Amino acid sequence: MLYIKCPYCGWRSQNEFSYGGDASIKRPKLNKEVSDQDWDNFVYNRKSLRGKHWELWQHLSGCRQWIKVERDTATHEIFKTLKADEDISL
Amino acid sequence: MTQNFRLEGVGLINREKKISFKFNGKKYYGYEGDTLASALIANGIHLIGRSFKYHRPRGFFGAGVDEPYAIVQLYRNGETEPNIKSTEQELFEGLEAKSVNCWPSVNFDIGAINNFLKIFLPAGFYYKTFMWPKSFWYKVYEPFIRKAAGLGTASIKHDKERYEHKYEYCDLLIAGSGPAGLASAYAAAKNGARVILAEDKSRFGGTLLTSEVNIGNKSGKEWADGVISELKEMPNVIVKNRSQVFGYYDHNMLVMTERISDHLPKTKKFHPKQKLWYIRAKEVLISSGSIERPIVFGNNDTPGVMLSSAAKEYMKVYGVLVGKNPLIFTNNDSGYETAIEFKKNGIDALILDTRKDPQSEIVEEAKNLGIKIKFSYVVVAAQGYKKVKSADIAKISDDKEQLGKIENIKCDCICVSGFWTPTIHLASQSGNKTKFNEKIDAFVPGISKQNETTLGAANGTYTLDETLKGSFETGHKLSKQITNNDNKVSFPNVVEKKSTVHDKFWCVPLPKGKNYKRFLDFQNDVAVSDIEIALREGYRSIEHVKRYTTLGMATDQGKTSNLNGLQLVSKIENKVVPAVGHTTFRPPYTPVSIGAIVGREVGKHSKPTRKSPMHKWHEKNNAVFVDAGVWLRPRYYKRGDENLFEASKREAKNVRTNVGVCDVTTLGKIDIKGPDAAELLNRVYTNAWLKLPVGKARYGVMLREDGIVMDDGTTTRISENHYHMTTTTAQAANVLSHLEYYLQLVWPELNVNVVSTTEQWAGAAIAGPKSRQLLQKLFTNSDVSNEGLPFMGYMEGDLFGVKARIFRISFSGELAYEINVESDNGNFMWEKIIEVGQEFNIQPYGTEALSTLRIEMGHVAGSELDGRTIPYDNSLEGLLSKKKDFIGKRSLSREAFTVEDRQKVVGVVPLDKKTSIPEGSHLVKDSNAPLPNPKLGYISASCWSVEHDNPFSLAILKDGKNMIGKKLFVMSPLKNKVIPVEIVSSHYVDPKGERVRS
Numbered sequence A: 001m002l003y004i005k006c007p008y009c010g011w012r013s014q015n016e017f018s019y020g021g022d023a024s025i026k027r028p029k030l031n032k033e034v035s036d037q038d039w040d041n042f043v044y045n046r047k048s049l050r051g052k053h054w055e056l057w058q059h060l061s062g063c064r065q066w067i068k069v070e071r072d073t074a075t076h077e078i079f080k081t082l083k084a085d086e087d088i089s090l
Numbered sequence B: 001m002t003q004n005f006r007l008e009g010v011g012l013i014n015r016e017k018k019i020s021f022k023f024n025g026k027k028y029y030g031y032e033g034d035t036l037a038s039a040l041i042a043n044g045i046h047l048i049g050r051s052f053k054y055h056r057p058r059g060f061f062g063a064g065v066d067e068p069y070a071i072v073q074l075y076r077n078g079e080t081e082p083n084i085k086s087t088e089q090e091l092f093e094g095l096e097a098k099s100v101n102c103w104p105s106v107n108f109d110i111g112a113i114n115n116f117l118k119i120f121l122p123a124g125f126y127y128k129t130f131m132w133p134k135s136f137w138y139k140v141y142e143p144f145i146r147k148a149a150g151l152g153t154a155s156i157k158h159d160k161e162r163y164e165h166k167y168e169y170c171d172l173l174i175a176g177s178g179p180a181g182l183a184s185a186y187a188a189a190k191n192g193a194r195v196i197l198a199e200d201k202s203r204f205g206g207t208l209l210t211s212e213v214n215i216g217n218k219s220g221k222e223w224a225d226g227v228i229s230e231l232k233e234m235p236n237v238i239v240k241n242r243s244q245v246f247g248y249y250d251h252n253m254l255v256m257t258e259r260i261s262d263h264l265p266k267t268k269k270f271h272p273k274q275k276l277w278y279i280r281a282k283e284v285l286i287s288s289g290s291i292e293r294p295i296v297f298g299n300n301d302t303p304g305v306m307l308s309s310a311a312k313e314y315m316k317v318y319g320v321l322v323g324k325n326p327l328i329f330t331n332n333d334s335g336y337e338t339a340i341e342f343k344k345n346g347i348d349a350l351i352l353d354t355r356k357d358p359q360s361e362i363v364e365e366a367k368n369l370g371i372k373i374k375f376s377y378v379v380v381a382a383q384g385y386k387k388v389k390s391a392d393i394a395k396i397s398d399d400k401e402q403l404g405k406i407e408n409i410k411c412d413c414i415c416v417s418g419f420w421t422p423t424i425h426l427a428s429q430s431g432n433k434t435k436f437n438e439k440i441d442a443f444v445p446g447i448s449k450q451n452e453t454t455l456g457a458a459n460g461t462y463t464l465d466e467t468l469k470g471s472f473e474t475g476h477k478l479s480k481q482i483t484n485n486d487n488k489v490s491f492p493n494v495v496e497k498k499s500t501v502h503d504k505f506w507c508v509p510l511p512k513g514k515n516y517k518r519f520l521d522f523q524n525d526v527a528v529s530d531i532e533i534a535l536r537e538g539y540r541s542i543e544h545v546k547r548y549t550t551l552g553m554a555t556d557q558g559k560t561s562n563l564n565g566l567q568l569v570s571k572i573e574n575k576v577v578p579a580v581g582h583t584t585f586r587p588p589y590t591p592v593s594i595g596a597i598v599g600r601e602v603g604k605h606s607k608p609t610r611k612s613p614m615h616k617w618h619e620k621n622n623a624v625f626v627d628a629g630v631w632l633r634p635r636y637y638k639r640g641d642e643n644l645f646e647a648s649k650r651e652a653k654n655v656r657t658n659v660g661v662c663d664v665t666t667l668g669k670i671d672i673k674g675p676d677a678a679e680l681l682n683r684v685y686t687n688a689w690l691k692l693p694v695g696k697a698r699y700g701v702m703l704r705e706d707g708i709v710m711d712d713g714t715t716t717r718i719s720e721n722h723y724h725m726t727t728t729t730a731q732a733a734n735v736l737s738h739l740e741y742y743l744q745l746v747w748p749e750l751n752v753n754v755v756s757t758t759e760q761w762a763g764a765a766i767a768g769p770k771s772r773q774l775l776q777k778l779f780t781n782s783d784v785s786n787e788g789l790p791f792m793g794y795m796e797g798d799l800f801g802v803k804a805r806i807f808r809i810s811f812s813g814e815l816a817y818e819i820n821v822e823s824d825n826g827n828f829m830w831e832k833i834i835e836v837g838q839e840f841n842i843q844p845y846g847t848e849a850l851s852t853l854r855i856e857m858g859h860v861a862g863s864e865l866d867g868r869t870i871p872y873d874n875s876l877e878g879l880l881s882k883k884k885d886f887i888g889k890r891s892l893s894r895e896a897f898t899v900e901d902r903q904k905v906v907g908v909v910p911l912d913k914k915t916s917i918p919e920g921s922h923l924v925k926d927s928n929a930p931l932p933n934p935k936l937g938y939i940s941a942s943c944w945s946v947e948h949d950n951p952f953s954l955a956i957l958k959d960g961k962n963m964i965g966k967k968l969f970v971m972s973p974l975k976n977k978v979i980p981v982e983i984v985s986s987h988y989v990d991p992k993g994e995r996v997r998s
């Protein structure tokens, strides 16, 4: 069971969280023209990386905040956790 | 029967307390503190079971967790459990055990014929033999394997025992209470660290219980007892015996089983049988010791052949002799310690040492005691079928290839020592890259991946002095890093006998003309010849060899067999052992009961049960409940001997003619507040929300990004910046997360807060033509006329002094209202509705009637909004705004969603107006078409229409739009039904929706 540092609550076990997918995906802005390809990439296409991966988790049984977690998908090592409004590219 | 092999005055058992037990139906006696194994050996019993494949007689091989043979079926307090190691099972009054894997009895086993057929059962025999013909599999092979295989029988009864889970956090978790565990625990605890010390056995101390050493002028055992009693008194320390740390998982999470009651005749009241501990440790110290390895020789599986360390433990801990004429076969000094222990108890052992001329304190002591030793000697084969009767022995050449003249000597047991293998399972599970240590011919932990350190024998350190020193230091160092304290404990003086190097010899060559089975894996009957076949047939990877031959695969997971298997592969392949590598160590280290894994999450406790505030009333009024997600909801209220069908029909009919009341507390409710609340709704719902006035409700549909309908419900504008959203019971949690996702990650600029209020409000729906009359009598101060409270209107009201919210919304298609009050007032509200409703012939209705009402009304719900349908499929396309964007809108223009003959919800009526249509049935054009018959759609929900008094169903049908009036067939192979049907509009009742507005 992973041990995740919620930026709001501190260290908590994985069973308090739910997984929310790739954190690097940006939703196209509402009311904007989006090509079929771009929309497919947003809705369906994911890289399924082996190695470092920024992903979303929600602290469901805690503060209910969506957080960003940088995790190695092969080793489960967690390098960093960020709040929802913090940028992963920094 | 008397305990002929029990020693006087030796051991740690309690001779004051005699215990009776049964083995294979026969009564025996032992003492408190015995294991089942030690008590049986005390009674001279050495035949305990039959082996897995050849059904060869099986005895005892070890004295603990490494035991490959002595597995029994246990009976305790009316329950039975398979796979119990008799070497681990503590004796209790009334214990009963039976041999496994033998029929009709352990002494005469029909399966032993396999022993004579063994040339037909070589490595991979499962794969080779049972491949063909295919038809033989079910009729011949499977029943044969089922009968022949297995190490016991699982109980099919419900397990009445209670198992618990516990979560714990600590600075240091220490696995094993031998010298390394005790020293490191003591140093760390004294330095203020929070320590958990876990010991698998009932007694603490590990090898200190059996070795002749002196620590700080005390015997090893006295020193261990002193440390343990001091640790037990410390508030920062948890000390647990009968507790096996069996798994090392990610992020320093370890799992341990504590066997709280297995050693008792029955579990005490309010106590669990076992407890599963999930422990998150900052640092883990692995002090799991080492396991003696066998030397491989002919018939080395005969009962009476056992590890020399086990023979010593039976003497020193249990006061039991494993034999009275022992032969000791060793390649190192450990065998001598056992011989010396025999001598102390008046038994003369003969030592066969594979070494030519070893020089050490221990060897010297044995010589001085007059113990007979033959150097450069080996056991070629054990003789005897159900018990060792003699041994064929021979001198071996210096190159260990040639055997001298074979002589036969009498003996009643052969105690084997092939040196020691560190127990590295936990370290390896943690991701540690193990390395091969040439000095001890075994793998030891290498580079750590997680915060773990292996100490003492588990790390290949076999002297007590070094072990204690290293462990004190490590315990201090790690605790200092965590607590910043620097309290050092003084290091005791250690006295131990010095030993010399072992001989790398591990397998006795076969003498000319003999074909003895030389076993590597005792539990799975894997012999040297099996590995040779596997390699001859081209298997190279050790993982493949393992699976092909089953080497190291049984419940003991090769604790005694792995290294010798590797030695053999490396010898044949002409590789060094580290180049062959070992197979992966996976948790659990020892078998864990399913009960412990499940814990208390059994039966009704497998998920929470939520009940509405009106639950007691429903119970009192003969409600029959149904699981709705985690909620319990009344399905119908039984009157007399009504069945489900009759009751739900009555309840639904009463709604259509009079008025009914339904508990709708379970609906998800979300409170939405903030200046941007309307904007949020406008983005997540498909229809327009910006112009909804205060005091009005609106029906909304929510999509996922892929265009699939996620949920539906009504949302009401309570005040300027305050909305009350309802969701379906099933999707309540998902919808909240969905809103939080967009608010936190996608549109953080929106000033809105959302919170679940599902449990804060109790809800009652009153529906039927007389519902307004009832409402007027409930809210005498309010104007609830069609003008005062129009369809989709909202107001607050006073219900006999209780504040209530009144929504004019309808799920049944009738004139209807929903009343919400604070949960604590739920029962008051309900009873008032029932009381005042009497004059209008009110009846409560359950989920079955609710379904009937919505199905015949064509109102889609969970069975249509099933995660596969888009708004069009549900005839909800009128709710799709063309003017604004919303979540999922872009996906609706996908090609598959816009095809002309897209599926759509329709109504289905059987032509005979009688036959009920099973849900899940398929719709086809031609019931006689060859299979696979093209499927046009499926029945999503069925009911008995109370309005038309005939069966009616909803279906999702291809090109549903153009199918109205067509005749099709419903097919249900499951129910073996073919029903001719007519497709009609899904709105079977009040298609214009006049009633809700009346």
Ligand SMILES: [Zn+2]
Residues within 6 Å of the ligand: A006, A007, A008, A009, A010, A059, A062, A063, A064, A065
């Ligand atoms: Zn949190």
